[in-house]
Amino acid sequence: MTLRRILYIALLFVLQVIANDYLNLGPYIYVCFLPVMIMIAPVERSSIQSMLIAFGLGLLVDLLSDGVLGLNAAAGVFMAGAMQFIFIITVNEENYDRKDCPTLYDVGTRKFLRFLIFSMLVYFAAYVFLDCIGTRTFIFFLERLAATVAVDILFAIIVNIAFFRRID
């Protein structure tokens, strides 16, 4: 299972590089698989390992895209650090005793969606804020955050259905 998750992360990384080069949905939408990569990493939520993985993957994504170096890394670490808190407020811990992040098939659709929405909001709030700082209005920030979170949640659900149907 651990190896499979690592392979999924590698695959998502390749998809991210392709999306950076060929998928342009305008200034409001940023397609990013990094939050999903952090979520499916086979490590404990909000652990040092998860933050280091988020930082490393974020830097790699930044290096391979034409964005500002450090943006995805900052947002990724922010999300990885907040993951345990998000888990506590969105998923009932008694129903899930594993230490990694839940998938769609672990905790049910409603709880998983809550967990996903909060995680995405945390990630993209940090990302869009750092990206728009000093150049865009607050309204643009909110519009871009809403559009990006909506699109990336859709991608995350597709990834979950595609990858985790037969796991566990």
Next chain:
Amino acid sequence: MDKRSTSLKVIIGVAVFIALEVISIVLVAKNSVIQHNRIIGGMRGIQTWFWKGGEHLKYYFSLQKTNEDLAEENAQLRRELDGYKQYLESKDSVIAVDFPGDSLRDASYYEYLPATVILNTVNKQHNYLVLNKGSKDGVKVDMGVICANGIVGAVNSLSEHYSYVTSFLNTSASVSAKINKNNAFGPMVWEGRSKTKAVIKEIPLNANPQRGDTVSTSGYSLMYPANIPLGVVRDHKIVNGEQLYVTVDLFQNYNTLHLVKIVINHRGGELKDLVKK
């Protein structure tokens, strides 16, 4: 033991989180000019907030000393007022009054802008202060800063709301000072050792300063008016057989600076132009 290791794990986790976020934000700031400006601006804002908080706290605990200083300054002003009154009453008579007439004339050229010290360093060789008044309040570079017990420094750079002042406790700062008794004057500098002592150089051998003689600003400067008391003579030594170095015990305690005045010299520009010509 288990509880302790959990706490340790949480502390290390928080430290790693902060470290990685700082590295990421530094990378962002280094790789984009716009982000750099905003992030540095934000950091300065936070820094200023902390400075202000620290200074407020320091001010609160030194209120008694501030009150004493204000009372002393008030008494000094009353004495000066009495002097003026005495002078005006006797100006038609031939009775000599111990009153510095030049100061009266000079005083009209100067205006004082009260300011509060937000940040003050005293432990470096090049100390500085930050005041809560800036270009928006009419402050300009090279204006002098004084307080009740002497001079504080000179405005070095400005922002809209704050000014950066080079403290007199700076080995590159100098002020023209005189020994009141005989008007012997020279540049007074801080030698970088004691916060309570300074040295007046280039005093002629025949000045014969005595311990306890009052030292004040000479007025030979565009920054400070004449006769601001600076300190008292402690001792002196002959240097190179031709001049005296006079050690002065400063009146001002630079650790407790809070309320200061920025000196606006209305004729400073005119004098500067003349000197340039």
